[in-house]
Amino acid sequence: MAKATEDLGFDGFFRSDHYLAMGSGDGLPGPTDAWTTLAGLARETSRIRLGTLVSSATFRHPGVLAIQVAQVDQMSGGRVELGLGAGWFEQEHAAYGIPFPPKRFDLLTEQLEVVTGLWGTPVGGRFDHTGAHYTLTGSPALPKPVQTSSLDASKAGVPVIVGGLGPKRTPALAARFAAEFNLAFPPLADVGDHVARAHAACEAIGRDPRTLTMSAALVLCAGRTDAEVDRRAAAIGRDPLELREVGVAGTPSALVDRLGVLAELGLERVYLQVLDLHDLDHLELVASEVASQLG
Template sequence: MDLRIFVEPQQGNTYAQQLGVARAAEEGGFDAFFRSDHYARIGGGDPGPGPTDSWVTLGGLALQTTRIRLGTLLTSATFRYPGPLAIAVAQVDEMSGGRVELGLGAGWYEAEHTGYGLPFPSLGERFDRLTEQLDIITGLWTTPAGETFSYQGRHYQLADSPALPKPTQRPRPPVIIGGFGPVRTPRLAATYGDEYNAAFQPLAEAARLFDQTRKACEELGRDPDSLKLSVALTVCCGRDEAELARRAEAAWQPLATLREAGLAGTPSEIVDRIGAYAKIGADRIYLQVLDMDDLDHVALLAAEVLPHV
């Protein structure tokens, strides 16, 4: 089981705080550091310094880390044109020495779009755009050197693109698809994805979504075992109830809620909970760490959870 650290910087965190968590995750032996891609805080409270751009941040982290993989859960297809996004991700992949993964989704949070002047089309159009973006980005990356790439879609058209730069990873960086749609999401994951992510889903629902995605692979003639399956869950680990309560408060959620819907408890309780997700087929778990100043939390997870999974 791979364990990855996942943060939500739009809640009011600086680049320096993200760097601190990324380095703590790398030193602790975690597989990856991932961040959300949002431009506005979700929920109430102090917005802090405001948002940080995900791919600018990951470019900086690429130069200030050495081993840990880096990526997004999930970049929204509404935020960028596919050509420039392919360039940005390929550049960060080169800067990191081939450690980048692209999580790409349709987008869902209307307030960040209206707050920063980004179009927010209907759900159907967002999925149409996501499909075209996946076609284009993977097409640009896998076009042989010296050849050009053209594309005629409803929303995007490319003519004789040089399809540069190429990412360091060949044939391309891994692509992660997430979401809960009953038809289009599993088909997109089966068609383009190297990983399918069911974020913040309880055990039974994650199992259903995994089965749905495996079925989509079979329908397309793809080996379901070639697609990694993952979940993202809020983590709250403590050696005793007092430590747990303190960390739950810093995560803005009641401890009882975290115990039911996330990974909350002592290290041994969290190991058992992770084992339950492994039994339904999860290959990796993204541990959502909400208090980015609590590096002792990351160290505890590294010392007393990671070695047992």
């Protein structure tokens, strides 16, 4: 799927970061760690952006995460982005013995402080942090990513993606740390308000809102005909009518129209969630009959 993404001209391949399948079934073949997979894909691809949408702050110590992401950025030649969220799927934590604290937003905030602080420490310097959740003492803050920070070009740093539909704290966190603010499966009617709140959060701290990329992740279900759309919806266990309402779904002309509306609402990037990873023809259809119509 990642190689097809690159070959067909898409801009990036981003992974969910989960350890447990959702819904019924035997769960085979079992989970793959997102950053382990992305390390492999960094060596198997040459152009596309690679990242998570999103990693859970509960899964990894921020010092370990900073090292992992920096190394994958090096492996890719500077093509990595880190989507980081608070985590929400309690069952996967129970299944693998991962702590799931009830209040995770402060944990996420401190992780962003540590990760960006480690990357931004000059080579030869030391990074210290004492917080409610993490203490780092005398860290050499290595290795460094290939990329420089989008918020401070004098410092190393992978672009950070912060996402969510919360009205206050999430936009404020994005304005402080992120290169991109992502809306995860938002109702179409709410997108404009979310964009406005993110822009206001930037202005509140003196940041130019134009420096914060606005994006959304939506389920993809495309077909050359309505019957093909219905077939693909059935393959992923979704209602085709519901997908046409809330996702990027339908025939090519419908997809072009939906993406156009999202652009008018202020989105600059759209992640198309492909749920059937064996259906490479799905990607080919979007590349040949949808992307070619976009300006």
